[in-house]
Amino acid sequence: MESRIAENIEWVRERVAAAAKRAGRDPKEVTLIAVSKTKPVEMLSAAYVVGERQFGENKVQELCAKFPVMPKDTVWHMIGHLQTNKVRQVIDKVALIHSVDNIKLAQVIQSEAEKKGRICNVLLEVNIAEENSKYGLSPSEVEKFAREIAGFDRIRVCGLMTVAPFTENPEENREYFRQMKRLAVDISAKNIDNVSMKVLSMGMTGDYEVAVEEGATMVRIGTGIFGEREYNIKE
Numbered sequence: 001m002e003s004r005i006a007e008n009i010e011w012v013r014e015r016v017a018a019a020a021k022r023a024g025r026d027p028k029e030v031t032l033i034a035v036s037k038t039k040p041v042e043m044l045s046a047a048y049v050v051g052e053r054q055f056g057e058n059k060v061q062e063l064c065a066k067f068p069v070m071p072k073d074t075v076w077h078m079i080g081h082l083q084t085n086k087v088r089q090v091i092d093k094v095a096l097i098h099s100v101d102n103i104k105l106a107q108v109i110q111s112e113a114e115k116k117g118r119i120c121n122v123l124l125e126v127n128i129a130e131e132n133s134k135y136g137l138s139p140s141e142v143e144k145f146a147r148e149i150a151g152f153d154r155i156r157v158c159g160l161m162t163v164a165p166f167t168e169n170p171e172e173n174r175e176y177f178r179q180m181k182r183l184a185v186d187i188s189a190k191n192i193d194n195v196s197m198k199v200l201s202m203g204m205t206g207d208y209e210v211a212v213e214e215g216a217t218m219v220r221i222g223t224g225i226f227g228e229r230e231y232n233i234k235e
């Protein structure tokens, strides 16, 4: 199992690098986040020993359970929907919260960050295909939201994140990734205080190569590294 994880990481890194080169980009611009949700710490360790340091979790409880077990230089990403009453538990553990999409959540992040004397890095989650089932701001709301959140001095907006539609054919998501890039460029051009658009977190196992070709700076890969997930509890 462990050697399989090492091979998978190697494979994904190569694909990311090739996609970056195809787009005339430096592969170093793209950070690989190993999405370890539902997977045991032994599997995270197997990724760690081959140099992976960035891990993504979508549940606060699971992130908090793995956090003390993994080495101190592990970099944690909160990629799932975050409830306001759980912000306190993750705020001093994660390098980046990918899923900020409402002011209530921003307010709680602001106040918890203040209590802990830190600055919290976040991405604004965009529901780029405007799917009913998904969290995230609709593309037309993002600029207004960025301007509102700019007033929170404990929050640093670093860019945008999206979960593109599930599809068998990654080409179907190319236009969505393009729209994300355009949105980031447009907002960046507005020079909003305290709001940077450097990070574009997009692309998962099924579509990360297309996402990198279209400008992703972070890809979030679960299945492609750790294998299929089994869910015992209904989500």
Ligand SMILES: *Cc1c(COP(=O)(O)O)cnc(C)c1O
Pocket: 035, 037, 058, 079, 080, 163, 204, 205, 206, 220, 221, 222, 223, 224
């Ligand atoms: C689970 C998850 C991923 C990884 O999905 P895979 O298809 O297994 O690579 C990426 N992003 C988010 C937000 C997720 O919840």
